Amino acid sequence: MLPGVGAKGAQRMVYRLLARDRDAGIRLASLLEACMREVGECENCRTYCETKRCPICTDVRRDTSALCVVEGPSDLLAIERSAGYKGRYFVLHGHLSPLDRVGPEDLAIPKMLDDINEREVREVILATSSTAEGEATAWYIARALINAPHEVRVSRIAQGIPLGGELEYTDDGTISHALMGRTEMRS
Amino acid sequence: MLPGVGAKGAQRMVYRLLARDRDAGIRLASLLEACMREVGECENCRTYCETKRCPICTDVRRDTSALCVVEGPSDLLAIERSAGYKGRYFVLHGHLSPLDRVGPEDLAIPKMLDDINEREVREVILATSSTAEGEATAWYIARALINAPHEVRVSRIAQGIPLGGELEYTDDGTISHALMGRTEMRS
Numbered sequence: 201m202l203p204g205v206g207a208k209g210a211q212r213m214v215y216r217l218l219a220r221d222r223d224a225g226i227r228l229a230s231l232l233e234a235c236m237r238e239v240g241e242c243e244n245c246r247t248y249c250e251t252k253r254c255p256i257c258t259d260v261r262r263d264t265s266a267l268c269v270v271e272g273p274s275d276l277l278a279i280e281r282s283a284g285y286k287g288r289y290f291v292l293h294g295h296l297s298p299l300d301r302v303g304p305e306d307l308a309i310p311k312m313l314d315d316i317n318e319r320e321v322r323e324v325i326l327a328t329s330s331t332a333e334g335e336a337t338a339w340y341i342a343r344a345l346i347n348a349p350h351e352v353r354v355s356r357i358a359q360g361i362p363l364g365g366e367l368e369y370t371d372d373g374t375i376s377h378a379l380m381g382r383t384e385m386r387s
Numbered sequence: 388m389l390p391g392v393g394a395k396g397a398q399r400m401v402y403r404l405l406a407r408d409r410d411a412g413i414r415l416a417s418l419l420e421a422c423m424r425e426v427g428e429c430e431n432c433r434t435y436c437e438t439k440r441c442p443i444c445t446d447v448r449r450d451t452s453a454l455c456v457v458e459g460p461s462d463l464l465a466i467e468r469s470a471g472y473k474g475r476y477f478v479l480h481g482h483l484s485p486l487d488r489v490g491p492e493d494l495a496i497p498k499m500l501d502d503i504n505e506r507e508v509r510e511v512i513l514a515t516s517s518t519a520e521g522e523a524t525a526w527y528i529a530r531a532l533i534n535a536p537h538e539v540r541v542s543r544i545a546q547g548i549p550l551g552g553e554l555e556y557t558d559d560g561t562i563s564h565a566l567m568g569r570t571e572m573r574s
Binding site for chain 2: 212218
């Protein structure tokens, strides 16, 4: 059920806790429950947080004219770790996938486009994964932004990231370079 | 902290639960807590169980004249899965390790020797891992059984298990063969 955990791995974890530290197991259980109940989504960028707005959206030092669009909260953290970006984010929580019936509304893309127009965001960096679905999602957003009432520069992070790879598992240096080498998108 | 789980893996698991099934996360937390609080050790064989005695020790169809000594509850389960053994078990919860100050008393070996004498166990199968510590533990128990008041056949599971390997991760067929090919131990 959980990624990377099979029956033997799960058994090994529980036995380790039973043998060495039951209190840690109880703390883990209580943290997990609190996490499931209390973690919500930032009303602005949709990343996971326990407040109405996340620390990045409320940070006045962040550049509000740039918006980086990612597929998931873990991609946001990966970019933050690379420390090469000082703008804001928008988390899609997925990518366009017609076969799974995931359309623009499921990813809150219309809300994001409204926000971009209202706040007059000047640059949108599309940092979806370099998979087929990630590319399609980036192109969809780029096309939608052609009709924006003000000028928006739309860029795609560079293909320094290995083709078919997922952003979450890319090393920080590669992410940093991919952000710097971003190329303007024209459709 | 948990075996095989790093920071990225843990984050990936929590994000999967947050995104797809928070109820499952809450159920997992509650099961984990119940497990930490309620799972004890069988007063007879010391494996994990939620009752005073485990299902194997209370199963009248098991051969009480044979005792299989293992390092941990997961080794017991691995042997049960191989379905080649119908006797009982004793779980040491570790192996002799003088450097870590783990002596025979920490593994309840004196209690086990008393049980073997009281219940007139006729065969003891030493199924500790084929690591240096597992071998030393097996030899220690074999030597201690020389002085048993009744005759005890002491055997060691065959070295069909890869040298240096841990029992828990051996495939069922190899475990089955190792049990069948067990050789008598003389010290």
